[in-house]
Amino acid sequence: MDNQTYLAGVEAAIEAYYQEAGISDRLVEAVLYSVRAGGKRIRPLLFLQMVEALGQELTPAHYQVAASVEMIHTGSLIHDDLPAMDNDDYRRGRLTNHKQFDEATAILAGDSLFLDPFGLVAAADFSAEIRIKLVKALSDASGTLGMVAGQMLDMVSEGQSIDLKQLETIHANKTGKLLTFPFVAAGLVSEVPAKTLLKLQKIGELVGLAFQVRDDILDLTADFEALGKTPQKDLLAEKSTYPALLGLEESYAFLEVTLDQARQLLAEVTNEQISSIEGVGALIERLRLHA
Amino acid sequence: MDNQTYLAGVEAAIEAYYQEAGISDRLVEAVLYSVRAGGKRIRPLLFLQMVEALGQELTPAHYQVAASVEMIHTGSLIHDDLPAMDNDDYRRGRLTNHKQFDEATAILAGDSLFLDPFGLVAAADFSAEIRIKLVKALSDASGTLGMVAGQMLDMVSEGQSIDLKQLETIHANKTGKLLTFPFVAAGLVSEVPAKTLLKLQKIGELVGLAFQVRDDILDLTADFEALGKTPQKDLLAEKSTYPALLGLEESYAFLEVTLDQARQLLAEVTNEQISSIEGVGALIERLRLHA
Numbered sequence: 117m118d119n120q121t122y123l124a125g126v127e128a129a130i131e132a133y134y135q136e137a138g139i140s141d142r143l144v145e146a147v148l149y150s151v152r153a154g155g156k157r158i159r160p161l162l163f164l165q166m167v168e169a170l171g172q173e174l175t176p177a178h179y180q181v182a183a184s185v186e187m188i189h190t191g192s193l194i195h196d197d198l199p200a201m202d203n204d205d206y207r208r209g210r211l212t213n214h215k216q217f218d219e220a221t222a223i224l225a226g227d228s229l230f231l232d233p234f235g236l237v238a239a240a241d242f243s244a245e246i247r248i249k250l251v252k253a254l255s256d257a258s259g260t261l262g263m264v265a266g267q268m269l270d271m272v273s274e275g276q277s278i279d280l281k282q283l284e285t286i287h288a289n290k291t292g293k294l295l296t297f298p299f300v301a302a303g304l305v306s307e308v309p310a311k312t313l314l315k316l317q318k319i320g321e322l323v324g325l326a327f328q329v330r331d332d333i334l335d336l337t338a339d340f341e342a343l344g345k346t347p348q349k350d351l352l353a354e355k356s357t358y359p360a361l362l363g364l365e366e367s368y369a370f371l372e373v374t375l376d377q378a379r380q381l382l383a384e385v386t387n388e389q390i391s392s393i394e395g396v397g398a399l400i401e402r403l404r405l406h407a
Numbered sequence: 408m409d410n411q412t413y414l415a416g417v418e419a420a421i422e423a424y425y426q427e428a429g430i431s432d433r434l435v436e437a438v439l440y441s442v443r444a445g446g447k448r449i450r451p452l453l454f455l456q457m458v459e460a461l462g463q464e465l466t467p468a469h470y471q472v473a474a475s476v477e478m479i480h481t482g483s484l485i486h487d488d489l490p491a492m493d494n495d496d497y498r499r500g501r502l503t504n505h506k507q508f509d510e511a512t513a514i515l516a517g518d519s520l521f522l523d524p525f526g527l528v529a530a531a532d533f534s535a536e537i538r539i540k541l542v543k544a545l546s547d548a549s550g551t552l553g554m555v556a557g558q559m560l561d562m563v564s565e566g567q568s569i570d571l572k573q574l575e576t577i578h579a580n581k582t583g584k585l586l587t588f589p590f591v592a593a594g595l596v597s598e599v600p601a602k603t604l605l606k607l608q609k610i611g612e613l614v615g616l617a618f619q620v621r622d623d624i625l626d627l628t629a630d631f632e633a634l635g636k637t638p639q640k641d642l643l644a645e646k647s648t649y650p651a652l653l654g655l656e657e658s659y660a661f662l663e664v665t666l667d668q669a670r671q672l673l674a675e676v677t678n679e680q681i682s683s684i685e686g687v688g689a690l691i692e693r694l695r696l697h698a
Contacts, residue, residue: 140551140559143551143556198514218491223514224559227550227555230550232551235543235546235552247535251542255527259519259521259522259523260425260428260519260522261427271511271515285430
């Protein structure tokens with residue numbers, strides 16, 4: 117199955133949820149505007165391919181879980197772009213939500229994308245025990261115990277000098293926890309033993325870290341077209357980044373080592389059944405960058 | 408048990424959640440600033456007293472469910488007050504969240520209060536089946552199927568002439584569904600039969616309606632001190648209200664009839680065991696206004 121097929125399933129799950137939500141057309145329009153903007157959809161892909169790597173066959177319920185994490189991610193992008201936050205006019209090469217609609221609409225669209233996914237997961241066809249674990253993991257990854265706390269730390273640190281440990285705490289929360297969720301969730305729906313669940317969490321943390329280092333490198337080295345958004349905005353915002361703290365060359369090496377560790381653990385949890393050219397193995401390989 | 412005792416339990420449940428959330432102090436501070444601003448806390452009170460009216464003894468898990476709906480309500484107030492929304496400087500007699508902190512912080516504090524309660528409910532000591540039903544009901548009441556959709560409808564209708572049916576749709580979603588949740592949730596945790604659950608939902612809808620009619624009347628007739636916020640802002644914002652559409656006297660009468668219906672159904676679900684001077688019966692009685 118190629119990535120497009122997975123993504124079509126994720127998008128169908130999100131669209132199905134909003135097709136039944138006929139109260140405010142404008143709200144649904146604003147929500148779907150940002151959902152349809154695309155992006156790499158790395159979180160749902162990691163989840164679906166990790167589920168397969170654990171030997172499970174995908175069902176509609178898996179696509180609903182994949183959709184839920186993409187919805188929260190999309191909601192966070194809408195709020196991040198607001199004038200009071202990063203004040204971005206473009207996202208993925210298109211106008212940001214508040215530029216296309218207005219600020220109030222963008223705030224509400226983000227709110228919806230935070231509140232709706234829990235209902236979607238709650239209705240997925242897994243046992244109640246599995247669903248409640250997914251809800252807990254998703255809430256912990258995204259709210260005051262995860263993503264939102266990381267965004268606040270990031271904001272407070274702007275223009276300040278922070279050390280590598282503080283930078284890691286910011287990213288472990290801001291992006292790491294929502295990138296860890298796909299791995300943990302794959303373990304939960306596959307009912308793996310506790311030891312395997314811990315390894316899956318560690319893989320997620322490593323992938324999350326790699327993702328951020330990669331993003332920081334690309335912000336410095338790529339142009340608007342490759343990035344789909346304004347480059348060097350970290351530099352302009354005086355944000356602490358891995359290249360700023362480690363140097364560019366060290367950052368490339370750090371990315372490499374982090375991905376190697378993730379691949380090693382992935383081989384362990386799947387009993388070496390995973391290759392580097394397909395599925396979740398290939399997704400992780402694709403995060404590598406060459407100086 | 409007087410209302411203060413219930414509220415102390417709700418506040419303790421919220422504070423306990425955030426005491427363990429030690430990632431961003433500023434985020435927790437901003438969240439708790441608005442939580443501690445007080446207010447009537449009508450939603451948790453209705454839930455706790457409805458649970459008791461159904462013959463159950465309150466446990467810490469009930470307080471966690473009560474806390475969850477208050478958290479979502481508080482998050483919605485923070486976002487409602489933002490400059491791009493209602494642009495309010497005061498709420499409950501204190502500076503609004505974005506005035507006390509800043510806009511970005513207020514956006515994130517609201518986001519947290521939308522994402523966290525699902526984790527809180529997921530960890531409550533009820534069966535997984537009950538918890539997952541609570542999560543679904545809370546999500547449906549608050550997101551694109553409920554509160555947020557109602558806020559969008561309300562915003563779009565500003566300055567426009569709408570009829571009574573449209574006004575009812577706005578409020579049934581904007582405030583009605585989150586006021587209905589306490590009654591439905593009380594039924595879910597008490598495992599009442601489906602027929603009783605439907606009656607509880609109807610009571611919630613009637614109370615939600617009464618609440619809004621009452622609010623509209625008070626906005627017109629009360630002063631800053633009694634209201635704890637700027638009065639007549641509906642009038643200034645050219646919002647459609649019940650007094651504007653029905654006239655003030657008719658609105659008083661409509662409130663009366665709505666509350667009578669709620670009381671009648673309440674007597675049915677509790678087998679007449681509820682009096683008008685205590686518990687949920689008294690809460691509903693207190694919504695009456697005399698012209």
